[in-house]
Amino acid sequence: MVAQTIGRTGQRQSAVRRLFTSGRWIQWFVGLLLATFSLAMFYPFLWLIFSSFKTGADIVSVPVSLLPREWTLSAYRMVLDPNRANLPRAYVNSIVVATATVVAILATSSLGGYVFARLNFPGRRYLFYFILSTTMVPFLTLLIPLYIVMKYLRLLNSLFGLWVPALFSSFGIFLCRQFIYGIPRDLYEAAKVDGSGDFEIWRRIILPLTKPVLSVLAIFNFLGSFNSFLWPLVVLNDESKMTLPLILRRMADRFGGTDYQGVMAGSVLVAIPPLVVFLIFQRNFIKGIALTGMKA
Amino acid sequence: MTASTRTARALQVVSRKRGLRWRLRRYSLLGSVYGAAVTIFYTLFFLIPFGTAIWLSFQNWDFLTDPRFVGTRNFAKALRDDYFWSALKVTLTFSVVEISVGVSLALLLALMLDQMKGRWQNLFLSLYYLPVITPGVVSIYLWRWMYRPTGGAFNTVLASFGLPQQQFLNSNSQALWAITAFVIWANVGGAAVILLAGMNDVPQHLYEAARLDGAGFWRVFFRITMPLIRPVLAYQLVVSVIGTVQMFDVFFLMGGPGFSTRTLSLYTYQLGFQTLNLGYGAAVSLIIFLMLLVATVVQLQRYQVTWEY
Numbered sequence: 001m002v003a004q005t006i007g008r009t010g011q012r013q014s015a016v017r018r019l020f021t022s023g024r025w026i027q028w029f030v031g032l033l034l035a036t037f038s039l040a041m042f043y044p045f046l047w048l049i050f051s052s053f054k055t056g057a058d059i060v061s062v063p064v065s066l067l068p069r070e071w072t073l074s075a076y077r078m079v080l081d082p083n084r085a086n087l088p089r090a091y092v093n094s095i096v097v098a099t100a101t102v103v104a105i106l107a108t109s110s111l112g113g114y115v116f117a118r119l120n121f122p123g124r125r126y127l128f129y130f131i132l133s134t135t136m137v138p139f140l141t142l143l144i145p146l147y148i149v150m151k152y153l154r155l156l157n158s159l160f161g162l163w164v165p166a167l168f169s170s171f172g173i174f175l176c177r178q179f180i181y182g183i184p185r186d187l188y189e190a191a192k193v194d195g196s197g198d199f200e201i202w203r204r205i206i207l208p209l210t211k212p213v214l215s216v217l218a219i220f221n222f223l224g225s226f227n228s229f230l231w232p233l234v235v236l237n238d239e240s241k242m243t244l245p246l247i248l249r250r251m252a253d254r255f256g257g258t259d260y261q262g263v264m265a266g267s268v269l270v271a272i273p274p275l276v277v278f279l280i281f282q283r284n285f286i287k288g289i290a291l292t293g294m295k296a
Numbered sequence: 297m298t299a300s301t302r303t304a305r306a307l308q309v310v311s312r313k314r315g316l317r318w319r320l321r322r323y324s325l326l327g328s329v330y331g332a333a334v335t336i337f338y339t340l341f342f343l344i345p346f347g348t349a350i351w352l353s354f355q356n357w358d359f360l361t362d363p364r365f366v367g368t369r370n371f372a373k374a375l376r377d378d379y380f381w382s383a384l385k386v387t388l389t390f391s392v393v394e395i396s397v398g399v400s401l402a403l404l405l406a407l408m409l410d411q412m413k414g415r416w417q418n419l420f421l422s423l424y425y426l427p428v429i430t431p432g433v434v435s436i437y438l439w440r441w442m443y444r445p446t447g448g449a450f451n452t453v454l455a456s457f458g459l460p461q462q463q464f465l466n467s468n469s470q471a472l473w474a475i476t477a478f479v480i481w482a483n484v485g486g487a488a489v490i491l492l493a494g495m496n497d498v499p500q501h502l503y504e505a506a507r508l509d510g511a512g513f514w515r516v517f518f519r520i521t522m523p524l525i526r527p528v529l530a531y532q533l534v535v536s537v538i539g540t541v542q543m544f545d546v547f548f549l550m551g552g553p554g555f556s557t558r559t560l561s562l563y564t565y566q567l568g569f570q571t572l573n574l575g576y577g578a579a580v581s582l583i584i585f586l587m588l589l590v591a592t593v594v595q596l597q598r599y600q601v602t603w604e605y
Contacts, residue, residue, distance in 0.1 A: 034416075041485070051441070120327060138541075138581075149340065229545040270431055282418075289489050
């Protein structure tokens with residue numbers, strides 16, 4: 001009896017196993033579940049896109065409908081009007097800050113990785129451990145005193161204030177160092193024999209070889225800078241200096257009451273650059289996350 | 297590691313013999329310059345602010361008059377401050393619920409995605425990743441709009457199923473859950489991608505061996521997949537704890553009524569930049585730092601101990 005039951009569950013187990021290992025319909029079932037879930041994940045974006053084409057009367061009408069009753073571009077015209085919102089200016093600001101941050105971090109991380117992995121200078125090891133340990137302190141703890149430091153450096157209310165504190169990235173240095181350890185020494189030992197200096201070796205040999213890591217760092221730091229909210233909120237005051245997330249907040253305060261379609265149109269425009277970056281580098285994203293465990 | 301330290305030590309002995317000039321020649325100029333630059337940078341933007349935070353936490357300062365030394369009174373104040381405890385409670389509730397639901401969901405998604413073929417896997421993954429890419433401010437205003445009690449998208453959906461209308465962000469009891477649901481939506485794709493990457497790293501031959509031994513799906517999951525993605529899972533948990541405790545923009549822009557959704561991060565911001573109670577704000581932010589430090593160390597240790605078999 002017992003043996004029979006065992007035999008039967010054994011059989012059933014193997015049937016389940018076969019379903020999971022070789023059955024194709026289970027894949028269809030899982031695919032269906034995933035597709036349903038992606039629909040739920042995407043649903044808010046449908047509201048975002050369709051609402052941005054609505055009229056002011058349409059967006060507050062009850063019962064609300066997903067699709068606009070009357071398609072119009074008036075919301076986009078509203079947010080692009082320089083008298084009502086500083087969106088074009090904020091675009092320039094955001095792109096300037098994000099580009100400066102990315103360029104700085106790529107240079108300092110790649111160089112730092114090389115310096116800490118291969119070069120000898122006083123205090124190298126302690127400095128590296130110190131840099132690593134700084135990642136343990138949350139940004140929130142540094143927020144208030146960093147603001148005071150920026151005040152003394154006269155970097156408040158300027159775009160420099162956004163990217164100068166991000167010139168070096170502890171994580172970037174760490175990542176590049178790990179990667180450069182994996183590059184065989186022979187590759188640049190020859191250049192050294194030829195009499196190339198350290199900087200020359202970095203520029204001609206290390207920099208091209210660290211490209212995979214650098215592209216990941218570039219993508220995530222671009223997004224991080226582009227989407228950041230708290231630090232710009234603390235640093236910037238003038239509307240002419242604000243980055244996109246801050247301007248969007250201004251627009252929400254201004255249009256939020258009766259013209260929410262303006263907020264939606266602004267949101268679409270703010271979300272476009274990161275989404276374009278994502279679509280272009282989609283493959284690098286997944287690979288990059290696998291490589292670094294990083295996310296925006 | 298030991299070999300390299302041995303060579304380093306041997307070099308040290310040699311250099312000591314050869315004298316100072318030889319040693320200086322072994323130092324790279326580029327390295328020294330970079331080291332100096334890094335030191336200056338981290339002094340300005342890390343050491344000084346961190347030191348200031350500690351110094352400030354023992355002072356009373358409103359940014360206008362001179363700071364006044366108050367000893368440990370700021371920390372004592374936190375213990376008696378009802379606002380602090382309510383903020384701590386909100387933070388912990390949010391963090392625990394977001395992480396347990398979010399990471400479980402991400403694990404489930406990663407497990408299902410693991411069954412899919414490359415092209416489909418990529419398509420779904422990209423869709424789940426969209427909210428991670430979207431600027432936080434954009435999705436916050438979008439969800440705020442959808443959470444509206446009258447005519448909001450969610451209430452419309454509820455109405456179409458004949459369910460009662462909800463207050464969402466306007467209600468003391470629902471606001472925090474509404475925000476938590478939003479954050480799960482915004483973050484689950486990122487966690488799923490990382491966990492999936494961990495699953496892809498599990499050597500295929502282990503699965504084949506298990507299959508030959510006749511192990512079922514769940515057995516394989518609990519005996520092979522779970523133990524082997526443990527480091528990735530631990531990493532994900534640590535990152536999530538740090539991320540959720542520090543999360544700011546959602547609570548700042550989507551906040552519910554009264555103090556129902558005021559977290560420690562928002563409280564710190566308000567103390568520092570709105571009520572100008574800088575000393576107390578610094579003390580609260582240091583308490584957050586200590587909490588996160590303990591949580592991280594405990595988590596990493598726990599997972600390492602169980603992982604080493």
